[in-house]
Amino acid sequence: MRRRHxxxxxxxxxxITAFMNLMIVLVPVLLLGMVFSQIKMIELNFPGMASGEAPAADQFRLSVALISDGLEVADSDRGLIQALPMKQGGYDFEGLREVLVRIKSAVPEKTDVMLEVAPGIDYQSLVTTMDTxxxxxxxxxxxxxxxxxxxxVSLADAAENRTLAVAAVGGGQ
Known part of the structure; x- marks a missing residue:
């Protein structure tokens, strides 16, 4: 009989040593290459008053209009303070900052402003204006x-066909 072995x-x-070595190197490299995004929130107030609330007659209400022709700084009750037409590089944010610093030194307790934005204004211009x-x-x-x-900062809509006050008056500030 035949034996079966x-x-x-x-x-x-x-x-799995080679695989573990690969993971030890790969995980930190992937983590270092990852892009971390930062989200920043801007708090906004929307225009309007509580029911039964009326503004004081002598209250200074600052408004800034962001329109396609430039920027307008005005007191919503008394009228235009300054108009800043577009420059070659875009909006005159430095001029806006100077006007706002002068207003803040005259009315230091004021903390609110109304930003009127025309349709078609790009997002970056809106955010830069709000930061300014x-x-x-x-x-x-x-x-x-x-x-x-x-x-x-309170946001409001500016009229669609609104033009810069300086252009309407005929130039000059």
């Missing part, structure tokens, strides 16, 4: 700090 079946040991309205860089004790201008 039983084959020895053995399971090989898994060698909120604060400016000032030097205090040889240190540059963010000084507060008008942090309470």
């Amino acid at each position: 039983r084959r020895l079946v053995s399971t090989p040991d898994l060698d 309205l909120r604060s400016y860089e000032a030097v205090v004790a040889a240190t540059v700090v963010e000084a507060e201008l008008f942090p309470d």
Whole structure:
């Protein structure tokens, strides 16, 4: 009779050393290459008053209009303070900042401003205008700090066919 030899079946040991080395290197490289996005929130107030609330007659109500022709700074009750036409590089945010600093020095307790935005204004111009309205860089004790201008920004719609007051009057500020 013929003998049958039983084959020895053995399971090989898994060698995962190379795979572990790959993971040890790959995970930090992927984490370092990942882009972290930062989301910043801007709080807004919308125009309007509570029921039964009426504005004081002598209250200074500052409004800034962001239209396709430029920027207008006005007191909504008394009229135009300054019109800033477009420059070659875009809107005159430096001029706006100077006007707002002068207004803030005259009325330091004022913290709110109404921003009127015309249809078709790009998002970056809107955000840059809001940043300009909120604060400016000032030097205090040889240190540059963010000084507060008008942090309470309210948004409103400007008329679609609105033109810059300077252009309507015929130039000159």
